[in-house]
Amino acid sequence: MAADGLSLLVGRGAVVSGSGAQERGLLGLALLFLGLFTLLPAVYLAVQTGLALVGPTREAVWATLTSADAWRASRHTVEVGLGGTLLALVYGLVFALFVTLTPARPRQWLVFAFVIQALLPPQVVALAWTQLWLPLKNMMIAQGWDSWQAISNPLQSREGIILLLGIHYAPLVFLTVRAGLLNLSPEVIEAARVCGASPRTILRRVILPLVLPSTVAGGALAFVSCIGNFGIPAFLGIPGDYLVLPTLIYRELSGFGPAAIPNALVLSAVVALLAALGMGVQRVFLKRGRFDVIAARLKVAPFDLGRGQQPVALVLTVWVSLLLLAPLLALLAKSVSPGLGIPLTMQNLSLDHFSYVLLHNDATLRAFVNSLSLSLGSAVVLAVVSLFLAYQMEYRRSVLLRRLMPWIEVPYVIPGVVLAIAMILLYLKPLPLLGWSLYNTLWIIFFAYLARFLTIQLRPVLSGFMQMPRDMLEAAEVFGGSLLSRMRRIIVPLILPSVTAGALLVMLLSLNELTVSALLWASGTETLGVLVFGLEQGGESAAASAVGVISILLTLICMLLASRLGRRLPEGVLPWRA
Amino acid sequence: MSLPHLSRRRVLGMAPAVGLTALGGSLLPHGLLHAQGAVSGNLSLYTSQPERDARGTIEAFNTLYPNVKVNVFRSGTTEVMNRLRTEIAAGSPRADVLLIADAISMESLKAEGRLLRMTHLNTQQIPARYFDAERTYIGTKLISTGIVVNSKAAFKPKSWKELLNPALKGQLIMPSPLYSGAAALTIGAWSRAPELGWPFIEGLKANKMIAVKGNGAVLQQVATGEKMVGVLVDFMAFNAKAKGSPVEFITPKEGLTYVTEPAAILNTASNLPAAQAFVSFLVSPEGQKFSTTLGYFPLQGNIPAPAGYPKVETLRFLPFDADALLKGAEADRKRFSDIFGG
Numbered sequence: 001m002a003a004d005g006l007s008l009l010v011g012r013g014a015v016v017s018g019s020g021a022q023e024r025g026l027l028g029l030a031l032l033f034l035g036l037f038t039l040l041p042a043v044y045l046a047v048q049t050g051l052a053l054v055g056p057t058r059e060a061v062w063a064t065l066t067s068a069d070a071w072r073a074s075r076h077t078v079e080v081g082l083g084g085t086l087l088a089l090v091y092g093l094v095f096a097l098f099v100t101l102t103p104a105r106p107r108q109w110l111v112f113a114f115v116i117q118a119l120l121p122p123q124v125v126a127l128a129w130t131q132l133w134l135p136l137k138n139m140m141i142a143q144g145w146d147s148w149q150a151i152s153n154p155l156q157s158r159e160g161i162i163l164l165l166g167i168h169y170a171p172l173v174f175l176t177v178r179a180g181l182l183n184l185s186p187e188v189i190e191a192a193r194v195c196g197a198s199p200r201t202i203l204r205r206v207i208l209p210l211v212l213p214s215t216v217a218g219g220a221l222a223f224v225s226c227i228g229n230f231g232i233p234a235f236l237g238i239p240g241d242y243l244v245l246p247t248l249i250y251r252e253l254s255g256f257g258p259a260a261i262p263n264a265l266v267l268s269a270v271v272a273l274l275a276a277l278g279m280g281v282q283r284v285f286l287k288r289g290r291f292d293v294i295a296a297r298l299k300v301a302p303f304d305l306g307r308g309q310q311p312v313a314l315v316l317t318v319w320v321s322l323l324l325l326a327p328l329l330a331l332l333a334k335s336v337s338p339g340l341g342i343p344l345t346m347q348n349l350s351l352d353h354f355s356y357v358l359l360h361n362d363a364t365l366r367a368f369v370n371s372l373s374l375s376l377g378s379a380v381v382l383a384v385v386s387l388f389l390a391y392q393m394e395y396r397r398s399v400l401l402r403r404l405m406p407w408i409e410v411p412y413v414i415p416g417v418v419l420a421i422a423m424i425l426l427y428l429k430p431l432p433l434l435g436w437s438l439y440n441t442l443w444i445i446f447f448a449y450l451a452r453f454l455t456i457q458l459r460p461v462l463s464g465f466m467q468m469p470r471d472m473l474e475a476a477e478v479f480g481g482s483l484l485s486r487m488r489r490i491i492v493p494l495i496l497p498s499v500t501a502g503a504l505l506v507m508l509l510s511l512n513e514l515t516v517s518a519l520l521w522a523s524g525t526e527t528l529g530v531l532v533f534g535l536e537q538g539g540e541s542a543a544a545s546a547v548g549v550i551s552i553l554l555t556l557i558c559m560l561l562a563s564r565l566g567r568r569l570p571e572g573v574l575p576w577r578a
Numbered sequence: 579m580s581l582p583h584l585s586r587r588r589v590l591g592m593a594p595a596v597g598l599t600a601l602g603g604s605l606l607p608h609g610l611l612h613a614q615g616a617v618s619g620n621l622s623l624y625t626s627q628p629e630r631d632a633r634g635t636i637e638a639f640n641t642l643y644p645n646v647k648v649n650v651f652r653s654g655t656t657e658v659m660n661r662l663r664t665e666i667a668a669g670s671p672r673a674d675v676l677l678i679a680d681a682i683s684m685e686s687l688k689a690e691g692r693l694l695r696m697t698h699l700n701t702q703q704i705p706a707r708y709f710d711a712e713r714t715y716i717g718t719k720l721i722s723t724g725i726v727v728n729s730k731a732a733f734k735p736k737s738w739k740e741l742l743n744p745a746l747k748g749q750l751i752m753p754s755p756l757y758s759g760a761a762a763l764t765i766g767a768w769s770r771a772p773e774l775g776w777p778f779i780e781g782l783k784a785n786k787m788i789a790v791k792g793n794g795a796v797l798q799q800v801a802t803g804e805k806m807v808g809v810l811v812d813f814m815a816f817n818a819k820a821k822g823s824p825v826e827f828i829t830p831k832e833g834l835t836y837v838t839e840p841a842a843i844l845n846t847a848s849n850l851p852a853a854q855a856f857v858s859f860l861v862s863p864e865g866q867k868f869s870t871t872l873g874y875f876p877l878q879g880n881i882p883a884p885a886g887y888p889k890v891e892t893l894r895f896l897p898f899d900a901d902a903l904l905k906g907a908e909a910d911r912k913r914f915s916d917i918f919g920g
Contacts, residue, residue: 153804425664524649538630539818
């Protein structure tokens with residue numbers, strides 16, 4: 001089947017055009033969406049950057065661009081970008097292979113504990129992890145190792161940043177690879193087996209090549225996420241004097257007056273450029289081959305590690321549980337602590353912080369409602385849009401859309417604060433013709449999220465399309481199915497795991513988003529990220545932890561509800577359901 | 579130390595001896611009470627006050643001016659200024675009143691001609707060094723920066739200079755002036771003090787001090803014992819101590835540094851009466867007394883400091899030339915970032 005798909009691909013341009021009007025209309029809508037929500041801020045920023053480079057600010061801007069700080073930060077960005085990506089790739093891939101291809105137990109918990117890492121706000125995770133260092137240090141000092149007092153937290157270093165980035169973004173790789181693996185045909189593995197291939201050979205020669213598109217897509221996502229991340233390097237890098245571009249940009253904006261906006265734009269362009277390089281690597285990889293697979297889903301785990309199965313499963317279970325529970329417990333302990341530095345006992349634990357954030361702060365409830373609506377809204381809208389865009393890009397091979405692809409990355413890779421500035425400049429004034437302004441409403445944050453997270457949703461869907469049996473789609477088209485009915489009957493059922501994997505990522509990322517909304521919120525449109533940031537910054541880290549604990553509980557409830565509702569959905573639609 | 583300390587005693591001496599009730603009477607004549615109800619509409623406040631404080635301040639203001647609806651944008655000074663600057667760049671600043679940590683950002687706005695001269699203010703009770711001579715911005719409270727130590731610390735420094743003691747190597751933490759306004763003024767004052775200067779700041783780096791993003795992180799690490807000694811704003815240390823955290827606040831021998839959390843009205847303000855009422859409230863005896871309940875030192879000497887705080891008379895300040903400091907702030911930050919990096 002795969003070979004048939006490949007041979008059909010040779011005749012690229014010769015696609016039978018079916019119900020053209022409907023399709024053209026939908027293409028128009030998708031393009032309109034892309035233009036208004038994603039390209040407008042990206043192009044606007046590019047124009048502003050160009051102006052900054054040639055306008056009256058050019059001398060200062062060039063000086064910044066060629067300064068030692070900028071070079072150092074760029075080098076650091078590449079280091080943590082590559083390091084974090086490599087870690088996320090290896091960790092995410094190995095985990096996905098183990099959980100999907102072998103009868104791993106307890107699979108449900110393994111997947112859940114692994115995936116939820118991406119949901120924890122990076123700055124909270126960094127905080128929780130740094131706290132784990134303290135008991136260790138105190139223990140060593142109590143043993144008489146006084147010299148330990150002067151040792152700084154080892155996580156506040158390049159390696160610490162890479163470690164946390166890798167753990168944090170491995171679920172991006174995991175989710176896309178797992179969606180790819182679940183689309184893997186059992187027949188292919190069976191065929192290889194019948195031909196006498198060993199499991200190792202099957203893995204190397206059959207499975208890995210087949211999940212290459214989703215692996216590379218996941219790795220690319222992890223790379224752009226690592227170089228754009230602010231929370232982790234801000235927490236671990238600033239004390240360790242290890243600046244990356246996002247923290248350098250933030251520092252420029254906070255430290256050096258109005259003149260810093262052109263500098264910030266130009267430095268953001270460097271981040272975007274690095275991201276584009278990463279994307280280029282992905283393209284080179286994917287040019288090597290296309291693999292279409294009929295999507296009879298993998299039902300049973302085809303492999304078994306034999307005697308190694310149980311021990312490996314045990315080690316992995318302990319490992320992911322530890323990685324998840326250690327920071328969570330640190331967070332929980334903090335949220336019930338009577339005060340900083342007071343040893344927590346059963347007698348003195350205090351619910352004051354919970355009662356403050358829940359009962360005495362009406363912003364908390366609003367923030368939950370706002371963040372939930374924003375994340376659900378962005379996930380649903382982007383899921384629908386990504387289907388039509390991916391259809392045009394992959395099935396119709398729209399050259400225009402493919403050319404536009406790098407621009408779609410821009411709003412995601414640039415620091416959130418720069419995107420927020422662009423949104424303010426674009427939407428502060430009342431909209432032309434309509435006469436009202438989006439500024440100070442929830443809509444401006446919503447639009448910013450649509451721009452920022454499109455690439456997160458689109459990448460898994462694109463790689464899903466790459467695996468789709470093209471002949472099946474073409475047959476449907478030849479027999480006159482309209483685009484909408486083909487979507488409903490063929491494309492969506494086949495691609496749903498990829499779509500939900502993307503939508504879940506969008507939801508998780510927007511639920512805890514901080515850097516964009518920190519500039520765009522107003523009275524009544526608070527977000528969770530803003531609430532936690534505000535409390536943390538005012539020295540109320542216990543109250544901030546309480547909000548963190550509540551939001552994680554809330555997410556758990558949402559995931560459970562989705563699992564309940566999702567029982568009737570096909571396998572693999574909810575990525576954490578094994 | 580050749581320069582005289584600006585002591586609290588002197589501040590008291592500068593204040594005319596007017597009783598509180600008499601002052602209240604002079605500020606609020608009968609006619610004004612009527613006017614309070616007349617001030618109404620929406621007021622847009624941009625502030626870097628902590629969440630809880632901003633909420634409380636607005637509530638206190640609303641008990642006097644119930645018809646004003648205050649819409650607040652609250653974030654770090656950096657975010658507040660970024661948002662305001664972007665609005666200005668787009669041609670329509672939305673803030674009426676600005677209430678942020680330090681005077682440095684206020685100076686840049688003043689230089690751009692963005693601030694209104696607040697000729698309506700009654701500044702009788704407020705020492706002149708707490709407000710701009712042209713009255714474009716005015717301090718609202720006194721936030722001093724000193725040394726915070728963990729109670730378990732083996733060595734407790736008594737002066738800024740003692741932070742250079744090798745016994746503290748690797749145990750020091752401070753907020754970075756690149757993110758914190760209070761810290762920016764602190765390094766400005768340090769670098770201009772004859773007995774400290776830039777060699778002192780370079781010595782801190784050599785003693786392995788780390789600079790973190792904010793005061794909250796400093797408190798966190800000192801209270802938990804991860805670092806033993808830090809540079810911190812007073813109210814965070816006192817509030818934590820009141821809750822039982824093992825921290826002590828030390829006034830360094832050379833003197834504290836301070837910021838005044840200034841308030842200003844933008845000259846593009848859309849609701850001028852409400853904006854003026856709000857700033858007047860902040861510096862009025864009522865507003866000052868309210869801010870002591872949040873744990874801040876008042877600017878007016880005749881209002882007592884919060885319970886458990888050192889007597890205001892005992893506060894000593896590191897002397898500095900405010901004008902030179904504000905004008906040199908950017909260069910100071912650059913130099914600091916050259917020494918400390920991040």
